Amino acid sequence: MSSSAGPGFVAVDSGGSGLRVVVGAAGRGPLARGASGEPVRTGSRGIDPGHLMEQLVPMARGLAAEAGIGRLDTAAVGAAGLASLGDALRAELPGALARELGVRRVALAADAVTAYVGALGPRPGAVIAAGTGLIAVGTDLTGWRRADGWGHLLGDCGGGAWIGRAGLEAALRAHDGRGGGSGRLLACAEEMFGPAAALPGHLYPRTDRAAVLASFAPRVAECADDDAVAADILRAAARHMADSAAAVYPETGAGAGAVEPLVALTGGLFNMGAPLLAPLDEELAKRLPGARRVAAKGNPLHGAVCIATDLATGSFTLPSDEKMLCVTSPAGGGDTVAPGADT
Amino acid sequence: MSSSAGPGFVAVDSGGSGLRVVVGAAGRGPLARGASGEPVRTGSRGIDPGHLMEQLVPMARGLAAEAGIGRLDTAAVGAAGLASLGDALRAELPGALARELGVRRVALAADAVTAYVGALGPRPGAVIAAGTGLIAVGTDLTGWRRADGWGHLLGDCGGGAWIGRAGLEAALRAHDGRGGGSGRLLACAEEMFGPAAALPGHLYPRTDRAAVLASFAPRVAECADDDAVAADILRAAARHMADSAAAVYPETGAGAGAVEPLVALTGGLFNMGAPLLAPLDEELAKRLPGARRVAAKGNPLHGAVCIATDLATGSFTLPSDEKMLCVTSPAGGGDTVAPGADT
Structure with a gap:
């Protein structure tokens, strides 16, 4: 795994057909893309954060390696069902991303918000x-x-x-x-x-x-x-x-x-x-x-990439919302991406 | 169990809240009633005839004993879902009723038909x-x-x-x-x-x-x-x-x-x-x-009783329909009701 490049971001669109994931870097844009075919499970606690992480962590590590990104310090995750079924995701995902991938800044967005940003960008x-x-x-x-x-x-x-x-x-x-x-x-x-x-x-x-x-x-x-x-x-x-x-x-x-x-x-x-x-x-x-x-500029995954890029460069201006868009700086971020055994 | 009386009928309404069952005799009307709280299961073969029989047989035997009916020679079963999910029921229920209860004449009706007959009787x-x-x-x-x-x-x-x-x-x-x-x-x-x-x-x-x-x-x-x-x-x-x-x-x-x-x-x-x-x-x-x-004269269970009574007395005049109302005389009927272990 090459670790020579600067810090990068991971952008995720989690929907009915599984995860779609982009790893990139601010100023360089998207560098590697992947997809899982498996929708994240919804259980009695709502959307299952463990099942999302199980799929995301190896993909993010593999794509970071492919892109020559040594550290992923920013994550933007757009998830279907976040507003009504996202309590566990909101509570656990930022910390888990910090622990597993060393992420310092996390935006967790309803898929409707990533769809919005993908289509119109940060404007009314x-x-x-x-x-x-x-x-x-x-x-x-x-x-x-x-x-x-x-x-x-x-x-x-x-x-x-x-x-x-x-x-x-x-x-x-x-x-x-x-x-x-x-x-x-x-x-x-x-x-x-x-x-x-x-x-x-x-x-x-x-x-x-x-x-x-x-x-x-x-x-x-x-x-x-x-x-x-x-x-x-x-x-x-x-x-x-x-x-x-x-x-x-x-x-x-x-x-x-x-x-x-x-x-x-x-x-x-x-x-x-x-x-x-x-x-x-x-x-x-x-x-x-x-x-x-x-015309819409892009799709929800593009919206997640825009959010991640703005977050990484300190130019993020969108309003937060308890249910639809929360930005956090979880404790424990900042480590180098641990090498994935499956990359 | 008293077996002194003449042959009787069993009338059944199978719906979303389980089975409702009446045992009676032509000329004497309904004599005993019971209900199961469990809706008949629907599986890959549609409505499950085995699950219906599991509930019906002990109830019918118990009610026949209560009513002093020695033989049930007629059955009218109104079932929710018969028209679209009733293939297995149509194929297996008449024979099963003959084997288990000695029934000689079976009317199997969509619950809509028993509802009709309960409300208006045998008129247009x-x-x-x-x-x-x-x-x-x-x-x-x-x-x-x-x-x-x-x-x-x-x-x-x-x-x-x-x-x-x-x-x-x-x-x-x-x-x-x-x-x-x-x-x-x-x-x-x-x-x-x-x-x-x-x-x-x-x-x-x-x-x-x-x-x-x-x-x-x-x-x-x-x-x-x-x-x-x-x-x-x-x-x-x-x-x-x-x-x-x-x-x-x-x-x-x-x-x-x-x-x-x-x-x-x-x-x-x-x-x-x-x-x-x-x-x-x-x-x-x-x-x-x-x-x-x-005004409706009665409910679907009343409709099943009317059908059973007319069938038992040879005065049944309603038109048959492949999906909605079939009347059969299964082979193997005519035995005495076997005593139920649970009565």
């Missing part, structure tokens, strides 16, 4: 992050606001599982002869899952029910051009998204010197393109007529 | 059965139609979980400052489940998520008098129910001699009274202007 605005779920996050740089992100049974209105569920409901309405059904969506559902009668058996026994529902969302988008029911579902999704963005958008009118807040979209759901984006632009124009929409 | 009409879930069933006495009953992620539109979920979603809209929220429902949700931020942690780890959602439905009804959001939720539920009833209501105009089809409501959800029943009457009047609504 609102970001809609949508994949299987949906959350909107906004900041005026003095604090954070979030809207929705409550999961597929309590909200995530307009997200992938929401759209897919609405599409399957419309399919089954057609099957039953109830009003509001779509024969086109029924045909798509049967093509994808088999006979309608077997659909409950495909869904309810699974543990990834939200993902199964979301897997039907692209079919709803495909039908929207010539199926009014599908188009209505995407219009309603767009309305929900605009509701959430409006709820977190910073108060404006702070004076001539204030930076104009922006709106950005991030996440895989927006890959469905025009069938969703066209109504969304219209709904955003109605709800936030003064807000300029810009 | 439509029944809305609503508890945690919701299904509508109709018959013109030549066949059965069903609408909805797809479970809390695919439908059950207007049922208890649907109403509760909509109420909690509105509560969280208010929490977030999104449009369409209800501060009143938020206060109810926090009174019931604690701080809003903890709500996902109360719901998602549970296996009975639909029941947790449905537990909030009565609070929505309580708020409907002076909260427009809550009233709108119940109005939308009523509209969904009327959609389902209209989809299964028999075609009329069959001539002067035809019996007028009726509509009835059954299930615990209707205990919420006027806040739901008032909009439902209005929506039914719009969708089915000619249909007369009558």
